[in-house]
Amino acid sequence: MSDGTPHAPVFLIGPTAAGKTAVALELARRFDAEIVSADSMQVYRGMDIGTAKPSSAERAAVPHHLIDVVEVSERFDVARYVALANAAIAGIQRRGKTPLIVGGTGLYLRALTEGLSETPDAEPALRAELEDMGRERVLDELRRADPEAAARIGPHNFRRIVRALEICRLTGQRSSDLRRRWLAASGRDGAADPRPLMHGLERDRADLYARCGARVEAMFSSGLADEVRSLLSRGLTENTTACQALGYKEVIAHLRGEATLQETVALVKTRTRQFAKRQLTWFRHQARVEWIRVAADEDTASVVGRLAECLRKDARPAVGATCGGT
Numbered sequence: 001m002s003d004g005t006p007h008a009p010v011f012l013i014g015p016t017a018a019g020k021t022a023v024a025l026e027l028a029r030r031f032d033a034e035i036v037s038a039d040s041m042q043v044y045r046g047m048d049i050g051t052a053k054p055s056s057a058e059r060a061a062v063p064h065h066l067i068d069v070v071e072v073s074e075r076f077d078v079a080r081y082v083a084l085a086n087a088a089i090a091g092i093q094r095r096g097k098t099p100l101i102v103g104g105t106g107l108y109l110r111a112l113t114e115g116l117s118e119t120p121d122a123e124p125a126l127r128a129e130l131e132d133m134g135r136e137r138v139l140d141e142l143r144r145a146d147p148e149a150a151a152r153i154g155p156h157n158f159r160r161i162v163r164a165l166e167i168c169r170l171t172g173q174r175s176s177d178l179r180r181r182w183l184a185a186s187g188r189d190g191a192a193d194p195r196p197l198m199h200g201l202e203r204d205r206a207d208l209y210a211r212c213g214a215r216v217e218a219m220f221s222s223g224l225a226d227e228v229r230s231l232l233s234r235g236l237t238e239n240t241t242a243c244q245a246l247g248y249k250e251v252i253a254h255l256r257g258e259a260t261l262q263e264t265v266a267l268v269k270t271r272t273r274q275f276a277k278r279q280l281t282w283f284r285h286q287a288r289v290e291w292i293r294v295a296a297d298e299d300t301a302s303v304v305g306r307l308a309e310c311l312r313k314d315a316r317p318a319v320g321a322t323c324g325g326t
Helices: 020-031 056-061 078-094 107-112 124-133 134-143 147-151 156-173 175-184 205-221 225-230 248-253 261-286 299-310
Strands: 012-014 032-040 098-103 197-203 288-294
Touching: 012 020, 012 107, 020 032, 020 098, 020 299, 032 078, 078 098, 078 107, 078 197, 098 107, 107 124, 107 261, 124 134, 124 156, 134 147, 134 156, 134 288, 147 175, 156 175, 197 205, 197 299, 205 225, 205 261, 225 248, 248 261, 288 299
Parallel strands: 012 098, 012 197, 032 098, 197 288
Antiparallel strands: none
16 A cells, blocks of 8 residues: 555544544554545634644644635535545545545545435525524424435434425425435445445444543643634634534533533533444444454554554455454
């Protein structure tokens, strides 16, 4: 992989707090790779602490892409991500290096590897109307308009509920029907599995949850509340996506006097564990992953060594055969 010729992208995924950043940095050094972020919140400038964004020193040591792309007041969507990520990947390959895609945002990973579905762009006025309706009313309407989508999304992901209903209203079609056609067009409904092989970091659930809690504590100790306060003055609440980010939403409520700091820290810990669990569920059902089991006391060098050996078994790890994992 380090012979100076272009290589297919390598995907390193996993839930929040699994240790992707440290592993990715060392892996990139070993294989002369450049990192392309697949994190939907690291694209925003200033959202540093709460997104566990790589430090300036880490980004100086290894080139990173798709980080600090837009201001927090600007809208950023998956179509723009795919365009920028593909351009970054092409540039990395032209330089004879390996693109290392790192992150845990399932929507971005799927769109990057399988293409975008032919759904209409968001319509700001309609989106605002639906968001103002509230979760229950939007979910009730979606259940009537597209019960399949409502069941698939579930009652808790408000943004996806709104988007599914928005598609129904804009197109006059069920979003689930559009999704089914997209799956057929991308080959997902055939016998062969066209999804690229991704490598994921997996930890014992107790270890992962402990790391989630420690990360949240570290974020607040590092000044997450002050970061959010600064971002509010830069238009954070003008962006309905960014201001709903994990950690930021809860701190906004705290700054408004709706919860104490102690209550906020506890809530962010709980929601971070829940988020990690949802990520794992998505990976297991929506992606083709070769899992690398990481022990609680295993150091980064050991993990990278095992992952590097796994990658060496295939000259094109994004599409090749799996290697023995746990």
